[in-house]
Amino acid sequence: MSVKQVSSNTEVDERLAALMTNANAIRAISSAVEGTLGPKGLDTMLVDKFGDVVITNDGVTILQLMEVNHPAARMLIKTAKAQQSEIGDGTTTATVLAGSLISEGVNQVTKGVPVSRVIEGLKAGVKKAIEMFHRHARPIQGVHDPMLERVALVAGREHQDIAQLVVDASRLIGEEKLKESGYKLSDSVRAREGADNQVLTGVVVNKKPMNEDMPKRLENASVLIVDDALEPEEMGDEALSTEAGFNWYRQKQQEFLENIRKIIALDIKVLLVDRGVEDIAEEMLTDAGVLVIQRVSSRELKKAAEHTGARAVKRTGLKREPQDLIRYLGKAGKVIVDDKLEHVCLLQGSGKPVATVLVGAATEEVVGERERIAKDAASAVQAAVKGGLVPGGGAVELAVARQIEEVRRETKGMAAYGLDCVVGALKKPFSQIITNAGFNPLEKLGDVIAAQMEQESDRLSINCDNGEVSDMWELGVIDPVLVKVHALKAAGEVAEAILRIDTIIKKREERADGKGEHGEGNW
Template sequence: MSERRGRGDTRFAAVATDDVGHLRGADARSSNVGAARAVADTVRSTLGPAGLDTMLVSERGSVTVTNDGETILKSMDVDHPAARVVVEVAKAQATAAGDGTTTAVLFAGELLRGADRLLDHGTPPAAVVTGYQWAADRLLDELDDLADLADPVDPADLDDPDDDLLRRVAETSLTGKAVEGHAGVLAGLVLDATAAVRVGRVVDLDYLELVARPGASAAASELRRGAVLDAGPVADSMPTDLAGARVLVLQETFDLPEPETEARVAVGTADGRGRLRRRETRRARDAADRVTDLGVDVVLCHERVDDRIAARLAARGVLAVEHLEREGVDLGFLQEVTGATAVSGSRHATRDSLGRVDVSREGSNGPLYVENPDGHGVTLVVRGSTDHVAAEVERAVSDAVDVVARTVRDGRVVAGAGATETELAARLRAAAPGVDGRPQLAVEAFADALEAVPTTLARNAGLDPVDALVALRAAHADGRTAAGVDIATGGVADATAAGVVQPAYVLEQAAYNAAKVASALLKVDEVISVGRREFETGAG
């Protein structure tokens, strides 16, 4: 495990520099390439099942241990403009594909490394950009061909939560992350969760929540067919164990109406204050009556519940939960879970606006589980021994959920373990002679960059990367398109047969995002540090 402290570590001098100054030509290029490569080197050791963890220490001393590339890069204090651009690659990859952030950043760094060598030997930047763009376009075609060679996701299998291919996709995504040998259990939960919110070939992730809970092994993770609410009942005497309960969802505060004018004016006298109290008591009783007359057993309020109303609801055995907006509970998600239609106030509630739920509580002070077997919303509760471990398991499961959702929608799957990158590199080299002029050299450099994935997988597993690459190239030359790095034996194995597969979309997006940022940085010929005042003056 390595430790990152940002500016204090000299390894990050190229990334965390405040003094870019004014650079031009080769100096600008060298600065940008160096910063981009430094970012890539930061996450290189985390790639693959044998990748190492990184300890992130904030300025306040809080510690996060992770091997998630996006988390590492988001936590870094990055000042160099080119480094920030590369960090954006990770964000774009996470948004578009949900996984593959480390691969995308590593690939971008290798593309810039290869470009730097070509430029040093006189290849114009425009020729490198042209070659990279040609290679990226060709890669997409070749990737489609390779995906056809793998077993595609059959729409008929989507109704089967135990579908073997989707399970292998989930397990591959979880491999090498902080799941403590429980990838199989978590993969099963991921499949159940995504199946519960799937309509056709679309997995609606808006209705799938992830919650991390410390204090147990990752194997104790579970899928809840509803919402998990940290907020407890408004009053301790309210019930928390209900079956088939009618639920009312309120968008706004469950409060008393404003006092009438005559009541407000009379509060200066003891008699007036007494009348006001009686009036408010009556309003609270009427508000509670409106709810109980509808047969409501549970009130879920996005905002506050008035104490006087809450007391009367408690006396009638009604559960009320308030301030759900503070928990970040989405109103749309809550409606999907409960089957209720949210209303602005109790006076707008009808029997048709109510839903049905089962309510239970974990212990006396634990979260409330509001569940509906027929609802469309689910919550995946992931466990870990500590807060840090639970958070890391949550990140791993979140990535797995994303890749399964993408696989269901896209349907293309390719071999993992560096097999697909090696095959794509071989095909690009074979096609390179068909490219005229200097861009041909860039196509070959693109192929070299692809092979950084299998060599890094081998290096992180303690294998000789050169020997691993030689063996892989020989296997692919023999037509073994799924041959990947076998970190257990140090040799070559059929990744697809071993169940190591990945969505083609993830690799496609990684290559696209990396090529895009590399091309953008190669076009930069001058870097000028502009002060805020100078920038604002010049902007006009």
Template sequence: MSRDMDHVLQNRRFAEDSRTNALLDNAEAVRSIAAAVEGTLGPKGLDTMLVSESGEVIVTNDGVTILEKMAIDHPAARMVAQIARAQQEEVGDGTTTATLLAATLVEEGAKQVARGVPVAKVIAGIRRGVQHALEAMQQLAHPIWDMKDDWLQGIAYTAGREQEDVTDLVMEAALMVGREKLLEKDFRLAEAVTAHPRVNSGVFSGLLVQGERLNLQVSNTKEIPRVLVLGGDLIPEPVETQSEAGFRKLEENRELLVSTIEKLAESVVDIIFVEGEVDPIAEDVLSTADLLVVSNMSKEDINRVAEHTGARVLKRTTLVKPIEELQEYFGMAELVEYEERLGCARIISGAGKPFATILVSASTEEVVKERERIAKDAAAAVQAAVRGGFLPGGGAAELALAREVEKHRDLVQGMEAFGVSAVAEALHRPMSQVVANAGFNPLEKVEEVKALQWKRQSSSLGVDCDRGVISDMVDMGVVDPLPVKYHALQAAGEVSTAILRIHTVVSMKRNDAI
């Protein structure tokens, strides 16, 4: 019996050691991901150079770009890297903060498990601590009602890497589209950013959409045009052409399409945007009628053109309707101009919903891509602030939240308190990293700020990264949008607990294995 019991205990210890090893291995992999982006955080953060096997070079301090482009093999590390993509899609900024929070939660959680705290208790505590922090975060937020609010300018400046020209462009565009448009669920101001090395930076009321101009002999400029927007292809109705009857039917369909287009040419339409391809014969008819045609567009751009010009997206089969009925589907704009060097159509002052386009230029392709990413971050941050308000930046809000989580931990009974402590530790990380990147001692400065925040009961005190002194971040104009911070912590909590739940890693068999 004793030997059997020893065998059972040995197997149990082996299983526990295997779980611990898997957890520590995952924590180390996650830590390496955080190390790749941590140096970019804050106003003194530096750039990362990404180099491909083919020699392609990208220089950036954009967290999501770094994580998307770098080679990541470890599955747990890939889970953390996916946070950046989710953060980017949801709010367009804060990818580095989300990554650091997740990595620290995993690291602190693994430490607690290694000390003997059951992983289930750690996970429950982390969830509890994150939820408490999210609720407290909403209480700290300051709303923005006025589009000319100075805080909005500060948010654009911070997210725009302190580039004044980018800040001005983004703010001009935000004012142009207005608060109501920024609040729309499906609208993304960041999508208005277009960068090119051969354009002058600026903002205009309208759209810049990619597409192929077909009839080059037609003028590329149309003033006060009537606009027709077509989804799908402008080709004859397809038929089975393996028989003579099929070929005859196809020819009949082509003749029907041509007659339909000739009817359009007689109407007041001036430009046609087509999502797909255009039949060559139909193209000739359109050219003869002096109609400008832009084809091979994305579905997203087709919908944006329709929305901005006030048009309705038609299908090919709808074109058979009488002209009087079709005209109800047309849109209008002040000007449509096709720019050959960009491969884009510029639509100015459409009759539908307002849009703004931000043009960003730079000297080279490499630099212009980074400028585009910076402008997109600034635009996303401004829109997020309009939607949800703002918090003190520089890690000040997170440090204040850490204090609230520590208070909450004292009320938690049992071993879940260890998981709550992991959340408090993680909330120290943003300021600690910002201070370290500025060249100061993070341990000294963070503790100093923490003590002064408690003494003054302030959530906005942080470190001036130029002078190394404690300052009020809000007074300095260093603020961050609430949705960015909220989603970063929420996503970090979700992915960290998912990783902590993994007790072993097993390789899957190949698809062709027996």
């Protein structure tokens, strides 16, 4: 063997080693969550160095809390987080698909298929599969479609109480609001220890009133939102030491007190403040029967404004004439202070309809998991309304995989091997669901594919209770098509990024001044 051949083989081995290293890291992440997939999936326990424990079945929670150092693994976790941010559900599916796509891609490369051809076929296969998913989707017949309850139940891991809460909230909000860009039903979910399960037609502010003497219940209350501190304008100590500065300070104090009197005179009954409230203002407002809540989060202020119809003002805006300030007020039909749960409910606002899903939990340990389950159900319901439904249980993935196999037979060149990666990945969710249910995935895969071909149906998969081929649509095992589409799209993107990496180089250390270890331009 010549020196040139040895050098070439060494270079190939180094590039393959980089790919294998990244693929193994991805596989480790995928393995960490795949055991949670399907109705028989199990929980994962995460333990930190202090012994604190989180037990969950939620894929994105596992990925966020697990300790990860490998850069390729971090890429996959970021992809799963993007799936969560975009759709709110399907992170486990996206992770499992990505792991399978990369594993299949590495297998093809080790057989001698050029990486570029694998990527070419993989991209074409993912694009075709996404088109197929949309073709298999059935639209939802509005928020009162009974199938929506099944969607919530599947995504809510068979928690009937949570599923019903989410469906009730979606019907209260309405189809138009659910389809609105930027609105997330999952943001309306709150879980509290000792709370009763309920859907509130309003906003929950997770703060107590400033003072115990403030009213606990109000009706037809005017609401003012101050996106600022309710305090006089500040002045430096040096300025206060001068006569002009002291006079300026006294003037601002008088203006501030006049603004508080103006609030009282306008019969404002609820005051939400972004920051702190001056002691004298608290005293005056308490005496006037005004309910004041300070240090409210910006997200809750925004939701309260939207629901009550209020417009937030800065403290300088309080200088406006009373008739001008009235235009900034909102209205709440009912305001209830819940001392037990330490929050305030603003209900029946005059602005846009808003629902809050309050999920009860028996103990503090299960609050987080109950909230995660409800958020998944809410995200799935909203995705179903937006894009429609497909059969679950891996059924539609197998149907699409068979269609990709037909495309593969018509594809010339080595890009066909990339299509094989997509076919293998589409079969992975079904195989993992069956494995978690305690059945032989190879045997059941053959049974389902044969049944789907014989009946020309995309609805057939395995009933995880008895192991028999069943119609997923009739069983109510259904999923939002957007969850499938975004999961495959995200998996395809991260798989392509990982497969393109053939060299791993450690970056040089950066000095505090931003230059390299040997100075700018030095090697």
